Amino acid sequence: QEARRRRMAAVGAMSTARRERLKENIKVNDVLNSVKIEKYYGLAARSLAAAEERYARVLGRGETRKEDGWERALARYQELDECYVFWRRFARLAIEVIPSHNYYRSPSTSRERKRLESQQASALGALEKIVATMDRDEAAIDEERARRQAALEKLEAERREAERKERARREAILAAEAERQRRDESEARRRREEARKQQELEEALCEEEEPPETLAKGQLVTYARSDGTSADAVVAKVHFDDVPPYYTVRVGDREVQTVRDKLRPRASPPVQLAPPPAVTPAADEPVESPIAVVRPDVDARILGAKPLDDAPGSLDGDLLLPSAPPPPPKAPPESKQNIPAKVLKERVAAEWRRVGGRVESMPTYQGRVKDARGLDSTNGCAVIAPLTCYQHITARHAPGATNDDIVRLIDSVVPPILSHVRAKHGLGNGAFIIPSDVHDYLYDQGAIRREMFEGVYGGDVINDAHVFNLVHALDNVPHDKRAAAAFFFKEHVTAILRVHTNSGYQFHFVDSMPGSRGGATRTVCPDANALHVYLKYYALSKFGARELALIDSTPWSDFNAEFDPRVFQAFVWQFNPDSDALPSSSSSSS
Numbered sequence: 001q002e003a004r005r006r007r008m009a010a011v012g013a014m015s016t017a018r019r020e021r022l023k024e025n026i027k028v029n030d031v032l033n034s035v036k037i038e039k040y041y042g043l044a045a046r047s048l049a050a051a052e053e054r055y056a057r058v059l060g061r062g063e064t065r066k067e068d069g070w071e072r073a074l075a076r077y078q079e080l081d082e083c084y085v086f087w088r089r090f091a092r093l094a095i096e097v098i099p100s101h102n103y104y105r106s107p108s109t110s111r112e113r114k115r116l117e118s119q120q121a122s123a124l125g126a127l128e129k130i131v132a133t134m135d136r137d138e139a140a141i142d143e144e145r146a147r148r149q150a151a152l153e154k155l156e157a158e159r160r161e162a163e164r165k166e167r168a169r170r171e172a173i174l175a176a177e178a179e180r181q182r183r184d185e186s187e188a189r190r191r192r193e194e195a196r197k198q199q200e201l202e203e204a205l206c207e208e209e210e211p212p213e214t215l216a217k218g219q220l221v222t223y224a225r226s227d228g229t230s231a232d233a234v235v236a237k238v239h240f241d242d243v244p245p246y247y248t249v250r251v252g253d254r255e256v257q258t259v260r261d262k263l264r265p266r267a268s269p270p271v272q273l274a275p276p277p278a279v280t281p282a283a284d285e286p287v288e289s290p291i292a293v294v295r296p297d298v299d300a301r302i303l304g305a306k307p308l309d310d311a312p313g314s315l316d317g318d319l320l321l322p323s324a325p326p327p328p329p330k331a332p333p334e335s336k337q338n339i340p341a342k343v344l345k346e347r348v349a350a351e352w353r354r355v356g357g358r359v360e361s362m363p364t365y366q367g368r369v370k371d372a373r374g375l376d377s378t379n380g381c382a383v384i385a386p387l388t389c390y391q392h393i394t395a396r397h398a399p400g401a402t403n404d405d406i407v408r409l410i411d412s413v414v415p416p417i418l419s420h421v422r423a424k425h426g427l428g429n430g431a432f433i434i435p436s437d438v439h440d441y442l443y444d445q446g447a448i449r450r451e452m453f454e455g456v457y458g459g460d461v462i463n464d465a466h467v468f469n470l471v472h473a474l475d476n477v478p479h480d481k482r483a484a485a486a487f488f489f490k491e492h493v494t495a496i497l498r499v500h501t502n503s504g505y506q507f508h509f510v511d512s513m514p515g516s517r518g519g520a521t522r523t524v525c526p527d528a529n530a531l532h533v534y535l536k537y538y539a540l541s542k543f544g545a546r547e548l549a550l551i552d553s554t555p556w557s558d559f560n561a562e563f564d565p566r567v568f569q570a571f572v573w574q575f576n577p578d579s580d581a582l583p584s585s586s587s588s589s590s
Contacts (some may be wrong), residue, residue, distance in 0.1 A: 014142075015134035022081060024306035026088040028097055033432040034491040035562050037103040041112045044093040046299055048119065051086035055126055058083050059133060070144035073137035080137065082308055084130050089305065091123040102431035212260050214238070214245060220266040223251055223258065232266065341548040344462065345540040352537040355530040361517040364407050366414075375415035377512070382433040383414045383421065384512045385493040386571070389484035390448055392497045393575035399499045400482055401510075403522060410512055410520065417441070435488050439571065448573075454483070458569035460556045461489060461539040467532055470570045474498050475505065475528040477574045487535075489568040490542050496531070496570070507531040509538070539568065 031040070058079045094116050098104060104113060215221060215235050223233040236255055237248040248257050300307040339347070367378030377384060387409050392401035421433055421441050442448045457473055459466030470485065474496065477483035483498040487509075495510040507525040515521035525531040543551070547565045554564075561567045 013135070014138045015131060018081075018134060018138060019084065019131070022085055022088075025085045025300070025308055026092070027305040028089055028092040029563070031097045031100045032491065032563065033102045034434065034488070036434060036436075037098065037101045037106070037109055038112075039562060040093065040098045040101060041109065041116065043299055044090055044098060044116060047086050047090040047093060048123075051083065051090050051123075051126070054079055054083035054086060055130075059129065070137075070140040073140045077137070080130065080134060084127070084134065085305075085308060087123055087127050087130060089299075091120070091127060094120050094123060102427050103425055103434070105426040107426055212244075213265070215247060215260070215263060215265065221249060221263040222266055223249055223256070224262045224264070233263075235263075341462070341540070341543065341551040345543070345548070348533065348536045348540055351533050355526070355533050357523055357525045357530055357534060359515065360403065360522040360524065361515060362403050362407055362520040362522065364410050365514040365518075365520045366410055366512040369411040371412065371415055373416075375419050377410050377414040377418060378430045379432050380410075380414045380418045381493040381512050382435045382438045382488075383417050384410055385486040385495040385510070386435070386438055386442065386448075386573075387413060387417075388495040388510055389486055389497070389571075389573050390442075392484045392495075393452070393482040393573055394577050396577055399501075400484075400497060406510060406512075406520065406522070432491060435486060435493055435569075435571070452573050452575050454572040454574045456569065456571050457485075458567065459561070460564075460566045461568040462536055462551070462566055463556065464532075464536075466568075467535050470572070471507075471528050471532045471535070473572050474507065474531075477572075480579075481574045481576045483572065483574045485570045485572045487568065487570045489539060490565065509534060539566075 058076050098116060103109065215238065217235050217238055219235045221233050221235060222230050224230050231251050233249040233251045233256075235247055236250045239246050239248070239257075244260055246257060246259050247263060248255050249263065297307040366380050366384060367376050370376045388401055388406055391405050391409060395401055395405065418433070419429075421427075421438060422429065422431060424441070425433070425437060427433065439448075443450065454477060455473060457466075457470040459469070461467065470487075474483050474485055475498070477498065479500075482500075485496040487494045487496050492513065494512070497508040497510065499506045499508055504527065507528065507530070509523040509525065509531070510520070511523070512520045523534060525534050543565065551566060556564065556566065
């Protein structure tokens with residue numbers, strides 16, 4: 001397998017970037033020992049079936065060749081990616097995830113284990129062939145991309161050269177036109193200057209010979225008085241009984257007779273032309289917006305992978321045009337959680353402080369003490385919790401299981417039972433045991449009876465309705481019976497004990513892991529409502545930033561509940577120690 005990996009690393013050099021883009025799609029979460037290994041075998045079988053189906057469709061007709069060309073590479077691009085993704089998921093499940101499960105060596109699943117081990121080599125062989133095909137396809141696509149890039153660069157160079165020539169031609173035309181205008185303007189100025197000089201010469205020659213212009217009646221003039229001042233006037237009458245004519249002009253409200261030399265014509269006031277009507281430019285034509293060109297991957301979210309996207313609208317454009325921009329990132333799926341998980345965590349913590357429960361610490365915790373055989377209770381919560389429930393509902397003394405009883409269970413009773421259960425399922429020392437296997441063992445040993453079992457409850461631990469179902473079941477066990485529940489959450493099992501008081505019920509949450517004071521804890525909730533709050537507070541305190549983000553982005557689904565960090569399961573037990581008969585067995589007596 002290691003040799004194959006090294007060979008694939010060398011083979012896959014051309015397609016490294018392509019496979020890197022699929023990294024999120026092939027992701028598989030680390031194993032959850034709280035999930036039965038049969039579930040993982042089922043996931044592996046589905047991944048293998050999907051991988052083989054795509055393999056047969058894409059590569060089933062024999063070895064691909066480089067001569068297939070870029071058209072064939074583009075045609076199978078999406079399916080080849082999917083084929084790679086499903087084979088990688090299966091390989092990760094078969095080689096890394098499932099073999100790390102505590103129950104991998106269990107005799108009960110030996111046939112599934114052998115089948116999975118026999119499929120590991122074929123998975124690596126298929127991946128090697130897929131990666132080699134990806135390399136050839138990427139080489140063909142790169143070659144076509146380079147050809148198109150060269151063609152584009154050639155076209156661009158030709159376009160730039162044509163633009164340069166056109167620009168030079170226009171600049172030459174503009175320069176010639178500017179030179180012509182300069183010459184024309186120079187010639188016009190010369191001619192105007194010659195005309196002006198000629199006119200001045202002619203006026204100088206004719207100035208004494210030609211009489212001044214004869215004014216007309218009604219003409220506006222400036223009248224020069226004898227004292228050197230002037231005034232505006234209007235010609236009232238022209239007298240032709242003398243040569244040259246003389247004039248009567250109206251200056252203000254009086255008339256004066258004078259000669260032509262004292263009168264100088266005035267220009268008429270300019271005519272005010274109405275401005276031309278404003279022209280409203282036509283509205284621009286509306287520009288149509290381009291219309292964006294717009295297979296199920298069921299197990300992706302269960303495994304922690306990103307689901308495969310739909311096939312792109314134009315693989316040719318995406319892969320062969322080097323200047324095409326990358327598509328915009330897809331928005332994350334909308335969460336159905338009304339309140340962000342981080343905010344909910346803070347609110348529930350504040351509510352728990354308001355409720356006011358108390359925490360008792362015990363002088364031991366799971367795994368602290370080894371007995372004479374070297375056995376201890378490490379990772380024994382799956383046994384400690386149900387035996388704590390059993391001790392509580394069957395104890396002859398009120399109010400049920402005491403802290404001393406629980407300490408004795410953790411240090412003395414549980415280690416040999418853990419050893420028996422682990423040996424039965426082929427588990428190593430310290431391995432986590434699935435709670436249902438513990439219950440089956442206790443049934444088989446006669447330690448508990450099935451009529452003690454009230455029911456199993458579970459779901460989303462931050463969903464009030466799901467948590468209420470559990471709390472309601474505990475609270476409504478008949479008053480003459482004791483009630484308890486083994487609470488299974490995030491690979492850890494705790495016990496919930498209903499304790500009778502003078503005013504009703506308290507609910508005690510027993511955790512065998514060491515608390516802030518160094519020992520196992522017993523959290524006392526004063527009523528059912530306080531238990532409801534505490535269960536949510538306890539669960540939310542176990543979530544890290546990544547899980548809180550996952551909760552916000554992923555709606556709860558019963559389909560993949562076992563792999564969701566929010567999932568909980570609780571086994572409720574009830575018994576009347578005063579009237580019901582206790583089981584009789586060696587296990588119960590111990």
